[in-house]
Amino acid sequence: xxxxxxxxxxxxxxxxxxxxxxxxxxxxxxxxxxxxxxxxxxxxxxxxxxxxxxxxxxxxxxxxxxxxxxxxxxxxxxxxxxxxxxxxxxxxxxxxxxxxxxxxxxxxxxxxxxxxxxxxxxxxxxxxxxxxxxxxxxxxxxxxxxxxxxxxxxxxxxxxxxxxxxxxxxxxxxxxxxxxxxxxxxxxxxxxxxxxxxxxxxxxxxxxxxxxxxxxxxxxxxxxxxxxxxxxxxxxxxxxxxxxxxxxxxxxxxxxxxxxxxxxxxxxxxxxxxxxxxxxxxxxxxxxxxxxxxxxxxxxxxxxxxxxxxxxxxxxxxx
Numbered sequence: 171x172x173x174x175x176x177x178x179x180x181x182x183x184x185x186x187x188x189x190x191x192x193x194x195x196x197x198x199x200x201x202x203x204x205x206x207x208x209x210x211x212x213x214x215x216x217x218x219x220x221x222x223x224x225x226x227x228x229x230x231x232x233x234x235x236x237x238x239x240x241x242x243x244x245x246x247x248x249x250x251x252x253x254x255x256x257x258x259x260x261x262x263x264x265x266x267x268x269x270x271x272x273x274x275x276x277x278x279x280x281x282x283x284x285x286x287x288x289x290x291x292x293x294x295x296x297x298x299x300x301x302x303x304x305x306x307x308x309x310x311x312x313x314x315x316x317x318x319x320x321x322x323x324x325x326x327x328x329x330x331x332x333x334x335x336x337x338x339x340x341x342x343x344x345x346x347x348x349x350x351x352x353x354x355x356x357x358x359x360x361x362x363x364x365x366x367x368x369x370x371x372x373x374x375x376x377x378x379x380x381x382x383x384x385x386x387x388x389x390x391x392x393x394x395x396x397x398x399x400x401x402x403x404x405x406x407x408x409x410x411x412x413x414x415x416x417x418x419x420x421x422x423x424x425x426x427x428x429x430x431x432x433x434x435x436x437x438x439x440x441x442x443x444x445x446x447x448x449x450x451x452x453x454x455x456x457x458x459x460x461x462x463x464x465x466x467x468x469x470x471x472x473x474x475x476x477x478x479x480x481x482x483x484x485x486x487x488x489x
Contacts, residue, residue, distance in 0.1 A: 180372060183343075193336070193369035196220045196397065197228075197450075199483040200237035212485055213237050214259050215453050217375070217396070221368045224335040226250040227373055228364065232262035235270060240486055246276035247448065250334055253284035255346060255361035256291065256376030265295050272320055274305060279322045282331070283339075285360040287292035289323045296321070327360055328384075337368040338396040342388045344379035346430050350423020363388055374446070378453065380430045380440075381440075389444035394489060397440070398453035399430035400481075408457040431455065434471035441476040450489055 201213030208214065214231025218238060227234070235245060245267065253261050255389050264282070269407070271280060282292055296317045306312045326332070328343035346361035363385045372486045374389040376397045387429040389395050394487045405427060410420050432440070434451070449460045449472060456464060481487070 179313065180272060182363060193222055194220075195337075195366075195371040195373070196369040197454050197489045198241050198375055199396075199450070199485060199487050200229050200234050200241060202452045202483045202485050202487075204400070204453040205231060205257070205262075211462075212454070213326050214262060216263065217452070218243060219337075219366060219373070221335070224249050224314055224337065226252060226334055226337075227267070227272045228252050229254055229260040229377065230263040230267060232393050232411050233237040234263040235266050241488075245270045246274045248280055249278075250281045250283065252364060253282070253288060254375070255362065256287050256359070257378065260290070260377070264291070265299075265408075266293060268292075269299060269302070270314055272299070275315060279319055281322050281324065283324045284468040285362050286325055286327065286358055288325050290386055292321060292323045311441050321337060326362065328362065337366055340365040340367070340388065342382075344377065346378040347378060348380075348429055351482070356443075362458045365389070365392065365485060369432055376432070376446075379432060379437050380428070380431065382431060386440045386444050389440065391445055393447040394450060394460070395444065395446040395448070396439075396450045396452060396483075396489075397437045399428060399437060399455070400435060401454075401456040401464070401468065402433055404457040404459065404464070405455060433469040435475060437477035438472040439473070441478065446478065448481070448489075449476065450481045450483050450487075452483040454482070 178408045198218045198219055203209045203212035203214060205214050214232045216234035217228040218241060219226045219228055225243055227248055230251055251267060261404040270446060301423060303314060306314050320376055326341050331340045341362045342359045342365055344363045349356035361378060363377050363379060364375045365388050372392045373390045378398050379385055406424055409415060409423050418463040437451060453467060469482055471482045
């Protein structure tokens with residue numbers, strides 16, 4: 171097939187017909203551990219989507235900056251940052267992004283997209299940064315970046331669609347929050363999933379979600395599904411071992427986790443129903459352990475109901 175494409179391209183070139191530029195889309199898992207508990211072997215949830223020269227962070231948990239550098243991308247290269255929801259393991263690195271960009275002065279504001287509450291979050295960070303920004307490098311009469319020169323915020327909701335330099339981003343509200351429909355909390359806060367349609371690929375990122383028809387529909391026909399994963403039995407074994415844990419409390423925790431996260435089998439069902447090309451599991455929540463045998467077990471569970479390519483992601487893998 172590659173030979174045929176190459177031959178066709180040569181023929182069109184000789185005929186004087188210009189070929190459209192082909193985009194190159196890369197998705198890199200910077201941090202693959204589900205929070206909030208920190209791990210020594212995996213960073214907190216963070217990813218970077220690179221389409222040609224446009225660099226977009228997709229969630230940015232604590233520790234993302236070092237992983238970004240390890241992926242060969244610098245802080246000043248970042249154009250956009252997307253936040254799926256306001257849990258701290260998904261946006262704990264936002265202050266680092268803003269502060270380090272202030273210190274390196276890239277010359278363009280980073281565009282931050284996130285659900286309701288994101289503007290208040292960023293404005294609060296900027297207020298806290300004010301003394302450091304005013305003092306800057308400790309020189310009299312130094313020119314200091316304004317907040318507007320540092321960051322611009324765009325709040326997004328269920329069903330929104332926007333363009334990132336040729337890549338269309340579509341959002342849907344998922345089931346990581348389960349506020350009463352129509353309630354004030356439901357109106358004020360959302361957890362969203364993203365679909366990225368670049369010129370050459372389609373990638374769906376679930377963020378944190380429970381089973382969701384909306385997310386499955388969003389993923390329809392995508393080339394790549396990047397999904398969170400929870401090993402519920404392993405997590406619940408750790409929960410039940412906590413001192414003072416009662417059966418009633420354990421049942422409440424299990425109900426929350428099962429409604430707000432997806433198991434390997436549920437990932438496989440979603441991928442199969444949506445007809446996606448490949449699956450990457452990240453945001454791995456599995457108690458204390460995460461052995462090769464355990465991760466292979468997750469892949470086997472997904473594969474029992476989905477026959478495409480399956481990867482249980484490591485930090486700094488490129489897809």
